């Protein structure tokens with residue numbers, strides 16, 4: 001049994017499911033992100049774990065005991081909101097020690113814990129400032145310190161970095177990761193930012209319309225997306241329609257627009273119509289045709305230079321493919337004929353049974 005278990009967790013508003021039979025397990029010390037587009041049910045899920053919302057169905061177990069029946073204040077969880085929600089009339093150390101006063105932690109111990117956590121989030125020297133005298137990033141650290149000082153079994157983060165500008169967000173990502181690693185608190189973070197989820201998480205649970213689409217390590221969900229939605233939500237991709245066939249030797253081939261390509265051996269779905277994902281960075285582009293089982297020629301339709309790479313739209317028999325050219329490589333001209341190839345393992349079946 002995992003440390004935290006969500007079983008058939010469901011929340012409906014006016015009969016419409018916002019979270020629909022969600023099953024997720026989280027191991028001790030794990031950093032899990034709930035990732036998905038706006039309105040997919042991430043915050044509703046977090047609010048049910050925190051106890052701010054009652055589930056319509058299903059249950060939540062923490063450490064093998066029911067959690068959904070416990071009052072929010074008795075759950076002892078650390079929560080950091082997007083808005084930080086600091087008390088403006090209290091100093092940094094008063095904000096942080098507030099939760100310890102509620103828990104009636106003896107003064108000496110409380111002082112030691114507040115000092116330790118202020119060091120952990122690197123706010124030494126700012127203990128006597130008020131929130132208005134801090135930058136956004138510093139306020140965010142106070143919110144994190146306030147959540148961690150009560151030594152919660154579970155830390156819940158709701159879009160904690162979304163109020164910070166891009167540079168500060170990058171810095172705080174590494175800080176958050178360092179802090180979570182050093183205290184080892186099991187953490188669930190809500191985000192709609194795929195790069196943030198990739199940078200911080202041990203595992204990502206991708207949600208769509210209240211349902212779990214896929215849960216896995218950042219590399220698993222990126223390289224082996226379980227659905228067309230996941231492949232499109234995590235980075236850019238080319239979605240293609242084809243048909244999987246199997247030869248007498250069991251080796252699969254994929255027919256797309258009357259062209260035949262080798263299928264990767266690790267994809268075991270039944271023969272028939274399939275939807276496929278081919279990432280732009282997995283397509284090699286060159287002037288000369290490579291001798292390769294997965295190859296097609298095309299014509300450059302348009303190109304954009306992004307500094308670290310070229311991005312091409314290439315018209316070919318499969319449609320218009322998005323392709324990344326390596327940095328430094330001589331660019332292809334508009335209307336130039338090019339050859340594209342890829343490894344069979346990179347053409348991923350993301351849906352079976354769709355024509």
Ligand code: ATP
Pocket residue numbers: 013017018036037038039040041042043044045192
């Ligand atoms: P965002 O990234 O925009 O915060 P989210 O994935 O966190 O989105 P939720 O806030 O969980 O999404 O909302 C899921 C769905 O439930 C949405 O369609 C939302 O409109 C609906 N919803 C959420 N709270 C309520 C409520 N109190 N009453 C009615 N509908 C609600």
